[in-house]
Every structure is written in structure tokens, then in C-alpha cells.
Amino acid sequence: MTIVRDDDVLGGEPHIEGTRIAVRHVASRVVDAGHHPAHVADQFDVSLAEVYEALSYYYSNADEMRTYRRENADAFERVREGSLKPKEPVQ
Template sequence: MASIVRTEDVLGGEPRIDGTRVGVLDVYELVIDGGYAPADVADQLGRSHAEIYTALAYYHDHPEEMRHLRRDREETTSTLADEALQPPEPAQ
């Protein structure tokens, strides 16, 4: 049976499918935000249908945690975009 785990040194501690680097939030974004069928995501990621549905169930069972992860990702993306647009400091 598929399970969801958190390991501090894998995916920054985000929940993921056990034995993989496939994050719960990544699965949700592919299925819900990306509009892909769970079967297609399972095939694309080389995972079982059960693992994909377990990740989706975890997402829905932990809404506050998922909101926090989304917020962290958005902040990181924004910070990286801001830093990428700034010219480097001149060498002295």
C-alpha cells in the first residue's frame, strides 16, 4: 500500500510518496491545476494509481499544511525572480 512520508533531507521535508522524490503538492498540481488524469500522472511518473490517489487524499486531508507549502513555494519563486532580475554588484 502506498504511503506518504516526510524526511527532512528529501524535498526539503515536504510530504512525498514513500520511496520517491514525488511530492504530494506536485501530484496535486499535475492533476488539479494541470488538468491531467490521475492515470496519466501515474504513467508519467512511473507510479501506481494507488500512489497517486494516496497523494491526492493526503493533500485533501491536510489543507492547512498544503496552504503553508503553497505559500512557501510562492515566496521562494518570487524571491528568486526578484534576485534574478537584479544586476550583479560590480567587482571592487
């Protein structure tokens, strides 16, 4: 099986074995951005079969994938809120 979980890689998020490419990353490019799977395989330097296996996992585990997407969006928002903000302009 190409899709694996490892607590030491991406916090245990499902990913393509031997990479740090999460199923979520593949789905984002193909499903959300509309890129062709062959293009995504080339971008990520993985096989087309691995892209299709990631997509299969994504669709077979929709609830889990929604959870990972939500957690990632929440983490991004926390980082954005905690980042340095430009000073208010002096008037």
C-alpha cells in the first residue's frame, strides 16, 4: 500500500509512503485546483498510480479528510493571528 501513516511524518496524517506528501495535498491540487492527476504526479515527483491511490483514499475516507482539512485550516488561522502585524501608521 502506498498510503501510510507515521506519527513522525506530518503528525500521522495519511501520506504517500516515502514522502511528506499528504493525501490532502494531492486532493487539493486535483479536486480543488482542477489540475490533471498526471500534472500533479509530475509536480510532486511521484507516480501517477500514487496520485490515484491518494485520491482513492481521499474519497474513501471523506470524513477523516474533512477533519484533517479543518485542523489544517485552524492551525493556519492560529499562526496567522499570532504573526507579527505591521504597526499602525502614524497620523
